[in-house]
Amino acid sequence: MTKIEEFVKEQADIHGRERNSLMPILQAVVQSERFLSEDAMVAIATELDLSTADVFGTASFYTFLDTVPRGKNIIRVCKTITCHMKGKDAIISTLEDMLKVKLGETTSDGKFSLLQANCLGWCHKGPVMLVNDEIYPEITPEKAVEVVQEYLKKTK
Amino acid sequence: MENKIKKVDLIFEKVDHLAILDKSFKRTSDEIILDVIDSGLRGRGGAGFPTGLKWKFAKNEEADQKYVICNADEGEPGTFKDREILTQVPEKVLAGMALCGKAIGATEGYIYLRAEYNFLLPMLHEKMKEFNKQMKEHNFEFTVFVRSGSGAYVCGEETALMESMEGHRGEPRNKPPFPTQHGYLGKPTSINNVETLVFALMIANLGPQMFKDLGTFDSRGSKVFSISGDTPKAGIYELELGMSLLDFVNEFGDGDTKAVQVGGASGFCVARKHFKETLIGFEGIPTGGSMMLFNSSRSMYNILHDYLEFFEEESCGQCTPCRVGCQQLLKGIESVKKGVKPPPYLETLQKLSDTMKIASKCGLGQSVGNPFNSIINNFREEIIY
Ligand SMILES: Cc1cc2nc3c(=O)[nH]c(=O)nc-3n(C[C@H](O)[C@H](O)[C@H](O)COP(=O)(O)O)c2cc1C
Ligand code: SF4
Ligand code: FES
DSSP states (O other): OOHHHHHHHHHHHHHOSSGGGHHHHHHHHHHHHSSOOHHHHHHHHHHHTOOHHHHHHHHTTOTTSOOSOOOSEEEEEEOSHHHHHTTHHHHHHHHHHHHTOOTTOBOTTSSEEEEEESOOSOGGGOSOEEETTEEEOSOOHHHHHHHHHHHHHHOO | OOOOOOBOOSSSSOOOHHHHHHHHHTSOHHHHHHHHHHHTOBOSSSSOOBHHHHHHHHHHSOOSOOEEEEEEOOOSTTOOHHHHHHHHOHHHHHHHHHHHHHHHTOOEEEEEEOGGGGGGHHHHHHHHHHHHHHHHHTTOOOEEEEEEOOSOGGGGSHHHHHHHHTTSOOOOOOSSSOTTTSOGGGSOEEEEEHHHHHHHHHHHHHOHHHHHTSBOSSSBSEEEEEEEESOTTOEEEEEESOOBHHHHHHHHSOSOEEEEEETSTTSEEEEGGGTTTOBBSTTSBOOSSEEEEEETTSOHHHHHHHHHHHHHHHOOOOSHHHHHHHHHHHHHHHHHHHTSSOTTHHHHHHHHHHHHHHHOSSHHHHHTHHHHHHHHHHOHHHHHO
C-alpha cells in the first residue's frame, strides 16, 4: 500500500464508505496534502467503490478541493466588493512581489500558493486574507508581509 | 435628533439553553410549532419563509427518519453575522436545532459550515460533544453533527447543500418536492438559518408576544445586520425590523452615502433619492442582513462589475439561463463601458436578466437581475461613461 492509499483507508475507517462519506474524505486529503492528486482520487474511488471520474467530477466542483498541486501554505486574499474597496489590490501586488509569483501560482520552493477568494465573511474588517484555515482581518501590505514571514519560518 | 433605530438583544444575550429545552421538551410538538407560527418569525437566511409553517410541514410528513439542518454556509457577500452568532452563542444554535428536532420529530441535526469558517471547527466540535452529552443526560433523543463545505456559494441554497452533504456536486435540485418532504437522503428535513434557530429558541423561552411587539406586521421581530462599506460603524448589530433606509443611513452612514446595497450581492441597490420611502423588511426590501454602504467616491460600475464577476464564478453552471446569462451580462457591461456597444444595449441586457429571473433553476440565477436592474436603473450614466 502506498502512503496515500493508507491515508485514504484510515479516513474511510473514520468517516465510512457511503457516498455521503465522500466530502469528509476529500476534505481530509486536502487538509493533509493541500490538493487532490490523481493517485489520491484513484485511492478514494477504490475505497468507496465509485468511479474515478465521479470522484473527480465531485471534487472539481469545489473551489477549496484543488486538483492541481498547491504549496504547503495556501494564501487566499478576499477579492469581493468591500475588500476591493478597502485595498485588496495593494495586498496582492505586495505579496506577488514578495513571493515572486503571480496570482494563482505556487512558489518554486513549494511553500506558498497565492490565490484570491470570494467574500470570506469579514467584510467589516476588510481587507482580509485566509492562510490555510487562519483568518487575518484588517491587513495592510506590511501586515500581510509579516504574516507570510511567520509562515515561512514555520514551514520546512 | 431622535434616534429612530431600535437596538435589540435577543440573539447574543446569554441564556440557560438547557432550561429552555427542559421547558420545551415537556410541551407537545404542536404547542412549540404554534408559538413559532404565532410569533410571525420568518427565515433569516434570505428567502423569508415562515419558520413555523416549515416546521409544521416537516412534522406532518410520515417517515422513519427526519433531519434538522442548520445552514451556516453564509456566503452572501456582505454577510458575516452567522459567524459571530456561532462564535458567541454556539449553545443557543445547538439548542435551537434540538428544539426544531423536537417540533418536527427528528433525532439528528447537522450544521453545514462553510470552509472559510474552518477555524471555528475545533470549538464547534468541543461544544457539540458537550451538548450531545447533555442531551443524553436529559434523556432528549437528539444528536448534532458538523459537516463542512468546500468553498461554493451555491451550496448555501438548501437543496445544493443537501447534494453536497450527500457527497455530490453542489447542484440545486428541482423544487418541488421541497426539503420538508424530500430533503437530506430523501427524508423530510427542516433546513434553517443559524439566526432563525436562535430566534426560535428565544420565542420558546419568552413566548411569541415579545417578538410580535417588535417590527411591523409583515416583518416581526428583530434581525442581525452585517454592516460594511463606507461607514464609520462597520460591524454586527441586532436591530428592530421595519426601519426606513433613511433612518438607517442617518445612523450608520458617513454623511456622504450615495447608495446602499440591501441584501448582499443578490439584493437591491437603493439610491439616495429613495432612502426615505424604502423600508427594511419583507414589505419593503428584505435582507439576509447584509447592508453595504457606498459613498460618492465609489464607481457603481465597479460595484456592479464585482457582483457580476461573483455570480459568473459561483454559478453552478447547471442551467443555461444562469450559466450563459451571467457571462453575457458581465461581457455586456464591459462592452458598453468600452464603447463597443451603444448605451441602449443596456436595455437588451436588462431583458436578459428578466429572462434569467423566470428561467433559472435556483435562487442564484433568479436574483442576478436584482442588483443588475437596480444599479442600471439608478446609475445608468455611471455604467456608460
Ligand atoms: C444561491 C443561494 C445561496 C444561499 N445561501 C444561504 C446561506 O448562506 N445561508 C442561509 O441560511 N441561507 C442561504 N440561502 C437560502 C436557503 O436556500 C434557505 O432558504 C435557507 O437556508 C432557509 O433557512 P431560513 O428559512 O431559516 O432562512 C441561499 C439561497 C440561494 C439561492
Ligand atoms: S440558477 Fe445558476 S446556480 Fe442555480 S441551478 Fe441554475 S446554473 Fe446553477
Ligand atoms: S468582501 Fe471581503 S470578506 Fe466580505
